Amino acid sequence: MTMFKGIDYYDIESELSQEARLVRDTARAFVEREFLPSIREHYRAGTFPLELVPRMGALGMFGANLSGYGLPAIDNISYGLLMQELERGDSGLRSFASVQGALVMYPILTFGSEAQKQRWLPLLASGRAIGCFGLTEHDHGSDPAGMTTRAVKRGNGYLLSGVKMWITNGAVADLALVWAKLDGEIRGFLVERGTPGFTANEVVGKLSLRASVTAELVLDEAFVPEENLLPDAVGLKSALKCLNQARYGIVWGALGAAMACFDEVLVHSAERMVFGRPLAAFQLTQAKLADMLTEITKGQLLALQLGRLKELGKMRPEQVSLAKRNNVRMALETARTARGILGAVGISDEYQSMRHMCNLESVDTYEGTYEIHTLALGRDLTGIDAIS
Ligand SMILES: Cc1cc2nc3c(=O)[nH]c(=O)nc-3n(C[C@H](O)[C@H](O)[C@H](O)COP(=O)(O)OP(=O)(O)OC[C@H]3O[C@@H](n4cnc5c(N)ncnc54)[C@H](O)[C@@H]3O)c2cc1C
Known part of the structure; x- marks a missing residue:
């Protein structure tokens, strides 16, 4: 290879x-x-x-x-x-x-x-311990402020009750950071594997991110000692601060998926013969390749400058929204185009573009959907909140 x-x-x-x-x-x-x-x-x-x-x-x-x-x-x-x-x-x-x-x-x-x-x-x-982050619930994804998971003070700790859904690493985690409302305020709790009343059920039947463990976390009066409350995580803004860090990584990660797809079809189109000529010799194929390369290059420059702003401590959440929204959707479109260029073999897992394409459907949804980031930019531009 x-x-x-x-x-x-x-x-x-x-x-x-x-x-x-x-x-x-x-x-x-x-x-x-x-x-x-x-x-x-x-x-x-x-x-x-x-x-x-x-x-x-x-x-x-x-x-x-x-x-x-x-x-x-x-x-x-x-x-x-x-x-x-x-x-x-x-x-x-x-x-x-x-x-x-x-x-x-x-x-x-x-x-x-x-x-x-x-x-x-x-x-x-x-890597001796694995962690997961439990914010989303069945009925509260884009609107995590509406979460119903509750913590109630009990003795020298808290009783947590509620259900978290779509939690990456949930079924293999030693430690779950669970966000729950305590006296109406969102707080972060470290829930350890084996805590009585705490179970993780793996989500099966996924057609996307199949090589990733996703779980439902069920908390039924799970007792969490006082020392497992994150003392300085207060309010939804604390959870959102974490997501901002993760989204920064996604901005770059999506480029990797897009590059894999582009690389695959650049090689394939030069080798695949159609009508007696390489697929890459046809203008429509060249246009697709040119568009893919252009979008990847724009995404790289976006990521690079965002990284520079982050280094300087100047990165704003809305700038992360712009780049996450753009680069993930760009990677998804790149993967779809690549799948098409591959023809029938593109649906086989001998090739990787369709795997990336399916994965990117999740990446487009998690950590703030494409629409939510669009509205975050709209709010920043106009001063008018159209999300809720
Ligand atoms: C594979 C995978 C892994 C995940 N891992 C985690 C994890 O580790 N931890 C965690 O906490 N969560 C995780 N999530 C959950 C993810 O963050 C949510 O799925 C996401 O926030 C969207 O919520 P939802 O699925 O409930 O969609 P919904 O909120 O129901 O949205 C459905 C659709 O409505 C649109 N929509 C919502 N609100 C508006 C609006 N105001 N205006 C216009 N359109 C709107 C959305 O953009 C979307 O297209 C994961 C999800 C997936 C798929």
């Missing part, structure tokens, strides 16, 4: 630090050698390659842009490239790392007590 070379029409390479190149190349080699050989089987079986989790931990792939407590503290462009390479493998792989780092480690680091940080960050960073 020849190693993936990346798509770089505008010499973005020259903008990258040594560290960024090293992070990207390490992740690329990991995906190529250790992940891609088994993705087809995992996708068919609907399983995530859990055996790779300690290895990813050893490579510093969890919470890589976080600092303190022995965390890698790489810069945000390097982190973005890491997400890009993981999603070049599969959106499920990037989702795993996003949840672990941006949605579990980041909130513990940002809102947690010293004891919570000391205990959980090394475990999560190394």
